[in-house]
Amino acid sequence: MNFWLIQSLNSLALGGVLFMLAAGFSLIFGLMRIANLAHGAYFMVGAYIGFTVLERGYGFGAAVLAAGLGVGILGGIVERVVLRRLAGNTLSQVLATLGVAFVIADASLWIWGGDPRPVPPPALLAGGVQLFGLTFPLYRLAVLVFSIVVAIGLWLLLDQTRLGMMIRASVDDRQMAQGIGVPASTLFTVVFCLGTALAGIGGVVAAPILSVYPGLDADMLPLALVVVILGGLGSLAGAFVGSFVIGFIYSFGQVLFPDLAYIILFLPMVVILAARPRGLFGRISA
Amino acid sequence: MRRALFAAFLALLLCLPLLTGSVYYTNLASQALIAALFALGLNLLVGYAGLTSLGHAGYLGLAAYTSGWLMTHLGWGHLAAAAAALAFSTVMAAIFGLIALRAAGISFLMITLALGQVLWGLAYRWTGVTGGDNGISGLTRPQPFGIGLGDPTHFYYFALLVFLAVWAAVAIWVRSPFGASIRGSKDQPHRMSALGYNVWLIRWITFVASGFLGAVAGLMYVYYHQFISPHSLSLANSAEMLLMVIAGGAGTLSGPVVGAALVVVLKNVASAYIDRWIMLLGFVFIIIVMFVPGGIVAGLARVRRPRLQPTRPAEKPAPLEKTT
Amino acid sequence: MSAVVEVAGLCKSFGGLQVTRSVNLRVERGERHLLIGPNGAGKTTLFNLIAGDLAANSGSISLLGKPVTGTPTAARAQLGLARTYQIVTLFGRDNLLHNVKLALLGKSALRWRHWGSFDLDRTLSARALEVLDSAGLASKAQCALEQTSYGEKRRLEIAMALAQNPQVLLLDEPLAGLSPQERESVIALLRRIDPSITIIMIEHDMEVALAFADRITLLHYGQVILAGSRQDVVADPRTREIYLGH
Numbered sequence: 001m002n003f004w005l006i007q008s009l010n011s012l013a014l015g016g017v018l019f020m021l022a023a024g025f026s027l028i029f030g031l032m033r034i035a036n037l038a039h040g041a042y043f044m045v046g047a048y049i050g051f052t053v054l055e056r057g058y059g060f061g062a063a064v065l066a067a068g069l070g071v072g073i074l075g076g077i078v079e080r081v082v083l084r085r086l087a088g089n090t091l092s093q094v095l096a097t098l099g100v101a102f103v104i105a106d107a108s109l110w111i112w113g114g115d116p117r118p119v120p121p122p123a124l125l126a127g128g129v130q131l132f133g134l135t136f137p138l139y140r141l142a143v144l145v146f147s148i149v150v151a152i153g154l155w156l157l158l159d160q161t162r163l164g165m166m167i168r169a170s171v172d173d174r175q176m177a178q179g180i181g182v183p184a185s186t187l188f189t190v191v192f193c194l195g196t197a198l199a200g201i202g203g204v205v206a207a208p209i210l211s212v213y214p215g216l217d218a219d220m221l222p223l224a225l226v227v228v229i230l231g232g233l234g235s236l237a238g239a240f241v242g243s244f245v246i247g248f249i250y251s252f253g254q255v256l257f258p259d260l261a262y263i264i265l266f267l268p269m270v271v272i273l274a275a276r277p278r279g280l281f282g283r284i285s286a
Numbered sequence: 287m288r289r290a291l292f293a294a295f296l297a298l299l300l301c302l303p304l305l306t307g308s309v310y311y312t313n314l315a316s317q318a319l320i321a322a323l324f325a326l327g328l329n330l331l332v333g334y335a336g337l338t339s340l341g342h343a344g345y346l347g348l349a350a351y352t353s354g355w356l357m358t359h360l361g362w363g364h365l366a367a368a369a370a371a372l373a374f375s376t377v378m379a380a381i382f383g384l385i386a387l388r389a390a391g392i393s394f395l396m397i398t399l400a401l402g403q404v405l406w407g408l409a410y411r412w413t414g415v416t417g418g419d420n421g422i423s424g425l426t427r428p429q430p431f432g433i434g435l436g437d438p439t440h441f442y443y444f445a446l447l448v449f450l451a452v453w454a455a456v457a458i459w460v461r462s463p464f465g466a467s468i469r470g471s472k473d474q475p476h477r478m479s480a481l482g483y484n485v486w487l488i489r490w491i492t493f494v495a496s497g498f499l500g501a502v503a504g505l506m507y508v509y510y511h512q513f514i515s516p517h518s519l520s521l522a523n524s525a526e527m528l529l530m531v532i533a534g535g536a537g538t539l540s541g542p543v544v545g546a547a548l549v550v551v552l553k554n555v556a557s558a559y560i561d562r563w564i565m566l567l568g569f570v571f572i573i574i575v576m577f578v579p580g581g582i583v584a585g586l587a588r589v590r591r592p593r594l595q596p597t598r599p600a601e602k603p604a605p606l607e608k609t610t
Numbered sequence: 611m612s613a614v615v616e617v618a619g620l621c622k623s624f625g626g627l628q629v630t631r632s633v634n635l636r637v638e639r640g641e642r643h644l645l646i647g648p649n650g651a652g653k654t655t656l657f658n659l660i661a662g663d664l665a666a667n668s669g670s671i672s673l674l675g676k677p678v679t680g681t682p683t684a685a686r687a688q689l690g691l692a693r694t695y696q697i698v699t700l701f702g703r704d705n706l707l708h709n710v711k712l713a714l715l716g717k718s719a720l721r722w723r724h725w726g727s728f729d730l731d732r733t734l735s736a737r738a739l740e741v742l743d744s745a746g747l748a749s750k751a752q753c754a755l756e757q758t759s760y761g762e763k764r765r766l767e768i769a770m771a772l773a774q775n776p777q778v779l780l781l782d783e784p785l786a787g788l789s790p791q792e793r794e795s796v797i798a799l800l801r802r803i804d805p806s807i808t809i810i811m812i813e814h815d816m817e818v819a820l821a822f823a824d825r826i827t828l829l830h831y832g833q834v835i836l837a838g839s840r841q842d843v844v845a846d847p848r849t850r851e852i853y854l855g856h
Contacts, residue, residue: 035392037525085576091338094392095532096575098525102568110562218521222403225396259414262407266400273397274388463720466728470701470712477699480661481716481774482687 002134007251013140013209015247016147020202021220022227022239023154024195030171030234031191034083034093038101039199040221041108046071046200047212048108051117060122064204071200072193074104079192084185101217109214119207139208146205150198151240158236167191171234223250226269299446303439312438318550319445320506325530325542326456327499332528333536334460335492336472338395339386340524341402345500347409347519348375350508354422355415364428372501379497383490402524409516421515425508435509445506452499457539459495468492469537529567533574535581544582613675614639614778614808615660620669622652622659622832629655631832632669637778637825643810644819644840647829648852653812654696656829657780660810661693662686674777688717692776694767696783700755706766707751710738713770738773745769745799761792768799772807779803781811785818793818820844828852 025039036042049070050063058066078100086092120126121139128135158164166187170177178184203212210216223246231242246265253261298305303312328342352371356362362370386397409416416422427435435441459465471478471485478485508514517523526549534545549567557563578585617635621628629652637643645653658664660671662683670679678686701709711734715721720734728734742748745765750758758766764784771779784800785793797818803809813819826843828836830852836843843849 033392035395082572082576090392092575092579094395095338095528096572098528099568099572099575102525102529102571103565106562106564106568110565222399222521225399229396229400259411262411263404266404266407269400270385270397270404273393273400274385458725461727461729462724463715463726463728463731464722464724466708466712466715467721473701473703474699476663476683477695477701478712478716479663479683480687480693481713481770482684483716483721484682484684 003255005132005134006136007255008248009136009140009144011248011251012244013143013247014251015244016144017202017206017209018223018227018247019147019240019243020150020198020205021224022231022243023150023236024198024202025224026228026231026234026236026239027167027191027198028195029228031167032083032093032188033090034097035225036195037094037097037221038078038104038217039097039196039224040217040219041101041104042071042075042196042199043203043206043220044212044217045074045104045108046203047119047207047210047216048112048117048203049200050204050207051112051119051212054119064201067200067204068197071203072197075196076189076193078196079189083192084188087185101221105214105217112212114214116211116213117207118211119204121208143205143209147243150201151236154236163190223265226265229269229273299450303442309438312442314550314554316438316442316445316510317554318547319442319449320503320510321527321530321546321550322543323449323452323503323506324500324527325534325546326452327496327503328527329531329536329538329542330456330460330468330492330499331496332531333538333541334465334468334472335489335496337390337489337493338528339398339496340395340521340528341398341400341405342496342500342527343519343521343524344382344402344405345375345379345497346504346507346523347405347514347516348378349501349504350514350518351409351416351422353505354425354508354514357425358422364426368428368505371505372498375501375504376494376498379494379500380490382497383493387486387489387493399521399524402519402521406516406519406521409519416516419516421513423513425512425514427509427512441510445510448502448506452502453539453543456499460539464488464491529571533571533581535583538581538583541581541583548582613637614673615810616670616672617656617660618670620656620659620671621667622655622664623667629832630659630666633829633832633834635827635834635837637808637810639777639808640805641808642822642824643808644823644826645810645812645829646814646816646819646826647835650831651829652832653829654782655832657693657782657810657812661691661780687774690775690777691780692771692774692778693780694764694771694782694784696786698760698763698767700763700767700770702755705752705754706742706747706758707735707738709755709766710741710770710773711735713773714738714741717774741769741773742766744772744802746795759792761788761795764788764792764796765799768796772803776807778808778810781809781813783812783814785813785815 021039021043024042025036028034028036028039046067049067053063053066054060082096082100083093086096125139125142127138129138129141158168166177166182169180170182170184170187174184227239227242227246230245231238231240249264250261253264257264302315306312306315324342324346327345328339331337331339331342349371352374353367356367356370357364382398382401386394386401389397410418412418427441429435430444433440435444460468467478467483467488471483471488475485507518530545530549531542532545533548534543535541552563552567556566560566574581574585578588613636615635615637617633620630620633622630633656635656645656647653655664659666660673662678662681662685666679670677672678673686673689673691676689678689701712708729711728711731714734714737715728739748739751742751745768747762747765747769750762755763768781768784781800784796788796793815800822811819811822820840823840825839826837827834828843828849835852836846836848
């Protein structure tokens with residue numbers, strides 16, 4: 001019983017992390033049709049930025065903020081300098097993001113070195129909490145709560161604000177949206193910044209659990225893809241559900257079937273892509 | 287002009303070990319040839335069929351691990367193990383093709399990525415068979431006709447032989463009528479169907495051929511390094527191969543070779559002078575994608591023969607993503 | 611009395627929109643059949659259904675006596691169907707000769723050959739040159755597609771369709787967007803088409819189309835309003851009603 005409870009919390013925490021990673025990817029893909037292959041790299045850089053901020057003695061909150069801003073700005077630069085020039089050619093844009101991934105990964109290696117950087121959770125959340133006679137790591141609960149807050153925030157943004165309306169309209173029918181005056185290229189930049197910032201924040205928030213190391217980007221990107229394919233390209237609700245489903249499959253799988261855990265994630269993805277290119281909830285065919 | 291260049295290049299390749307006189311550069315050349323083999327195989331899919339794949343390193347892994355395992359666990363000889371590895375990898379490519387070709391465009395990219403990750407995950411976790419993170423080591427090089435390949439020069443000529451054979455085969459294939467249909471299916475798949483071509487079958491055959499060549503390259507890889515580990519089938523490796531093809535020039539015969547040489551040189555030589563060769567590779571790639579999409583080969587051609595007429599923008603971009 | 615194209619009760623909808631409503635069509639061998647109707651009547655959709663680019667929701671299609679309702683496009687082309695498109699979808703990176711050669715290759719067993727140079731195949735090139743000549747484009751054989759005019763591209767497309775040696779030819783607005791001279795050359799090409807080839811044509815240029823057609827089907831909102839001989843359809847008041855002032 002204890003095992004199930006603890007693993008369930010781990011699953012939920014992982015799900016939360018995956019949501020922050022996948023939400024950004026899904027937004028970018030939904031709006032711009034770009035599969036951002038550098039998304040894992042943005043996640044990793046966010047974690048590294050957080051590490052440095054913490055190292056300098058600032059608080060966790062500052063780390064999260066710095067990661068979000070820093071990565072968001074980086075994303076904005078990439079979008080304006082590179083992706084915008086390739087507008088209309090999604091394959092080239094995807095290839096460009098591959099190049100960006102290489103650059104960011106190597107730059108990170110250069111700046112922060114090859115050793116894994118442990119990131120301690122904030123002192124406030126470092127301890128355990130007693131529930132059902134067990135001690136659960138408080139931080140993991142906090143990650144879950146934080147991801148739900150982010151999810152709600154995103155939902156409010158998309159559903160209740162003008163920006164959100166423009167995003168939704170453009171995802172649903174880009175040509176029509178442009179026809180009624182939605183400023184496509186500004187929107188693209190905003191969404192790209194938002195998506196990458198989310199990845200960066202996810203990276204820093206996940207760091208006390210996953211730590212940060214060279215190769216984290218390559219580890220996270222496939223997971224983002226799995227979640228987004230499962231949950232549906234362009235669907236935030238799908239990304240939410242998908243994150244937690246994958247969180248559970250991966251956490252339990254790691255413990256119960258270590259040999260097969262990794263491929264348990266991908267076989268369903270392959271099946272879904274082959275059978276329903278839209279994913280389970282998605283509205284856009286890849 | 288082209289023929290002269292080609293002849294010169296061939297002569298260079300043949301005399302290389304004599305010219306460099308150093309084991310290090312001979313080995314480097316062998317690595318470049320092996321990388322070129324990969325790139326040629328991947329190029330069939332990416333450049334000629336127009337199907338961008340990010341899981342090609344999987345075929346390297348399939349062939350290398352199969353061959354390695356058969357020799358170390360079942361005591362098979364090189365020839366038998368090689369034959370079995372090639373057969374198995376090709377069958378897997380056939381199966382993967384059936385799955386992946388249900389999609390197109392970005393979906394295809396993601397399925398190939400996922401399939402590649404499945405193979406990587408197996409290599410990494412199925413410790414009993416693959417040795418996990420440690421891989422399979424202590425492998426030996428074959429001895430074709432009794433000639434040992436331990437000597438770097440011997441291995442180089444062996445690799446050169448295989449490379450030239452594959453290059454010639456690819457050249458013949460893409461120039462054949464079938465090859466024309468591969469290119470046609472990339473440019474205008476709907477039109478090709480209307481003309482009576484079975485576009486799916488054309489793509490599937492190309493997919494299988496590409497996988498087969500990846501397996502050939504995988505065997506050469508494991509013979510050279512005498513070792514195989516999960517890293518060789520990683521996403522990073524597949525991405526690097528894609529970089530080679532596109533940077534060199536997808537859809538050409540010399541592009542992949544140039545791209546492979548570029549990456550290998552950057553990796554080994556430039557890294558002695560430039561610490562951040564990966565970053566350099568990334569930047570070069572971005573610049574090529576943005577400004578010279580035809581790759582280095584196309585860029586060079588443009589420099590030598592500037593177009594007499596201004597290029598008119600395409601009337602309608604060839605549909606890469608088929609909506610079914 | 612051999613019908614080469616027979617369509618019965620064909621229906622197609624996209625989501626809630628019914629684009630083709632229970633269409634019946636019967637075209638005899640050698641007939642020049644004209645498909646008319648205002649924009650959005652579903653004419654091109656009908657072509658796509660007959661050619662196999664779209665799958666019908668219900669109804670049946672048979673080509674040359676064979677039921678083809680589930681058959682893919684390429685297989686229908688192999689049976690003897692050829693078509694042209696409203697939008698030019700030719701092989702832009704190749705010259706005219708290469709374009710025609712690809713059209714010729716499609717029906718030839720040669721397309722499965724994995725050796726031997728396609729570019730240097732003299733037999734194929736010679737045949738391709740003949741095809742280009744019949745369309746008046748032989749002088750431009752080595753020209754890149756982008757160096758040709760729109761009218762020349764149209765003629766090329768028709769020539770390629772004819773190169774497939776079809777028994778049934780679907781022409782989708784072959785005269786659209788052409789200058790008067792270009793129109794003349796395309797019309798001349800159409801007139802030269804072998805009378806044994808059955809042609810179904812969508813065309814808005816009434817003057818030419820009417821001179822060309824044996825029988826006409828009038829579509830409106832996806833339904834067949836009227837079908838019959840040229841005189842009957844032209845005289846029918848419904849035609850004028852639908853084509854107000856046309």
